[in-house]
Amino acid sequence: MDRIKVYSWAVVAAAAAFLATSLVAQPSAFPRLPILIFWVGALVVAELLPVTLGFETxxxxxxxxxxxxxxxFEPGVTMVIAGLGSLDLRELRTQIPVHRALFNRAQAMLHIGAASAIMSLSGDLLNPFFIAAAAAADLxxxxxxxxxxxxMEHGIPLREVARKIPPSPLAGFLLSYALLTALGAATAAASRQGTWVVVAILVPLLFARMAISGARSREELSERVLKQQEALRKATERVLEDREQERARIAAHIHDTSLQMLAxxxxxxxxxxxLLSTGDVGRARESSDMVREALDEAMGTLRDSLVDLRRSAVEAGGLLQTVTRFADQLSTVWGANIAVKADLESEPPISVALAAVQIVQEALVNALKHAGxxxxxxxxxxNDxxxxxxxxxxxxxxxxxxxxGAEHVGMQLMQERAAGVGGTLDISSTPGRGTSIAAxxxxxVGLS
Incomplete structure (x- = not known):
């Protein structure tokens, strides 16, 4: 068993021992069942609106x-409310292991139990000094x-963890904590007038929390968009560099082959x-044949270069037009039926469009050459x-x-093209039943 599990179960055992000791010390401290249900229910509703801090806290x-x-209430009652009401939807979705779920509940029981123990020493339930001490112990x-x-779970030094968990700025976090402490004290005072007063206080608070949660979600979405834009910018730069290098290679190839043959x-x-002017027809015919061979070779290398240039560019019409035109050309040459269907809301960034074109071209050529x-x-x-x-x-x-196992170059190239713009490639094939390639x-942020 790893350290984090041992630690989690140790915290659970400590909470159970604290709870048992508190209940034995004051067995008659439990309130009526409807009151207990009210406080547990209020906590459950509040727990449905969490804020995520560093390290998934x-x-x-x-x-x-x-x-x-x-x-x-006395510590035992407070711990029962914390244990029953500390709802985490990740538990229901099985997104966290059992030891983590129990640890979360146990640590809530321990810190609020300690706060309740401090308050039980005060003769005045609303003594500001004891409330401040209880809040400090809880925190x-x-x-x-x-x-x-x-x-224990991540191996990060304690000092660094303690520095990163509280939100920045720290002064703002402490001020917010103090205000929430005052709200808790006001809620306790209001409860003396009846539970309906507590509801009147908490309902606006929860609506405000929902608004804050929505704002935080929008902020996180904005951060993700900015990160995606930066990744796409870098991918575009890489694509442009690759295209320049590819064009330089093709230019050098044309110079070393086609231009030499044309010369x-x-x-x-x-x-x-x-030779013709001197009447040497035989040698003139041989020279003419050599010219024809040189021209044929130059045309062949130029044709290959044009194909390379076409494969390294997205045409003015965008992704769909480039793919459709390439498919039509292959259909004519190979006599195959290539059907292209598209449903695009907007044109993707050039780096993504180029990766998509290159993947389609490689997949089509492979299907025609190797799959028959x-x-x-x-x-x-x-989609999404x-x-x-x-x-x-x-x-x-x-x-x-x-x-x-054979290190298929075409498959590797397609996977690299997809990964280069932050995408994925999935290949499925069964002998005798065809192949499917999905990128x-x-x-x-496409341009409409």
Whole structure:
């Protein structure tokens, strides 16, 4: 068992011991059942509106309710309210393990139990000195237990954990905590007039918390958009650099091949003219044949270069037009039926569009060359902020594990293109039943 589990169960055991001791010391301290249910229910509602801090630590608007309970009731009762009412929806969704869920409840019981124990020493339930001391003990024990848990689970030094868990600025956090403490004291005082007064205080508070939660969600969304924009900017820069390097390579290739062949053809043509003028028809014919061969070779290398240039660019019409035109050209050359279907709300950033084009081109060429496909379907859709590109064929298929073991260059290139813009690539194939290649790429902030 790792350290964090041992620590979690130790905290649970400590909370159970504290609770048992408190209940044995004052067995008659329990309020009537409807009152207990009211306070547990109020805490459950407040716990549904958490705020996430660093290291996945969460705080809720339950603190004023717990402090009010600590002021009004004995430690055992307060701990029962905390244990039953500390609801975390992640427990119901099984997003956190059992030891973590029990630790969260146990540490809440311990820190509020300590606050209640301090308040039980006061003859005046609303003594400001004891309320301040109870609030300080609650905060110190809470942060202390959580800090040790984070230290054990992540191996981060305690000093760094203690520095990062409270929100910045620290003075603002402490002021907010003091105001929530005053609210808890006011709630305890109001409860003497009846539970309806407590409801009148808490309902506006919870609505305000919902507004804060919405603002925080919008802030987090804005942060994610900014990060995505920065990632796309860097990806675009990489794509532009790659394209410049690719164009320089193609220019060098044209210079070293096509231009040399054209120069040879020009020289041969002049030589042919001279031979014809001297009446040497035989040698002129040989020279003419050499010119033709040089021109054929130059045309072949130029054709290859043009294909390379086409494969490294997105045409003016955007992603759909580029893919459609390339598919039409392949259909003409290979005699295959390539159907392109698209549903795009906006044009993706150039880096994403280029990655999508290159993945489609590689998948189509592979399907025609290696799978022997006659029917190929290309579907491009935009869903939930992502561009989903799917290429399916009815070819022979292959064993995916064998291809991975063989280090298939085409598959690696497609995966690199997708990963380069923050996307993913999924390949599924069965021998005799065709192949499906699906790329999920970030749509980014597209231009309508």
């Amino acid at each position: 969460r705080i809720t608007m339950g603190y004023p309710i717990l402090l009010a309970a600590a002021i009004l 110190i024990i809470n942060l202390g237990l959580v800090s040790v848990a984070v230290h 040879a053809a020009s020289y041969g043509s002049a030589n042919t003219s001279k 496909s006659d029917e190929i379907r290309v579907n491009i859709a935009q 902020g992502a561009i989903v590109v799917v290429v399916e064929d009815d070819g022979g298929g292959f064993d995916l594990q064998e291809e991975k 999920t790429l970030p749509a980014g």
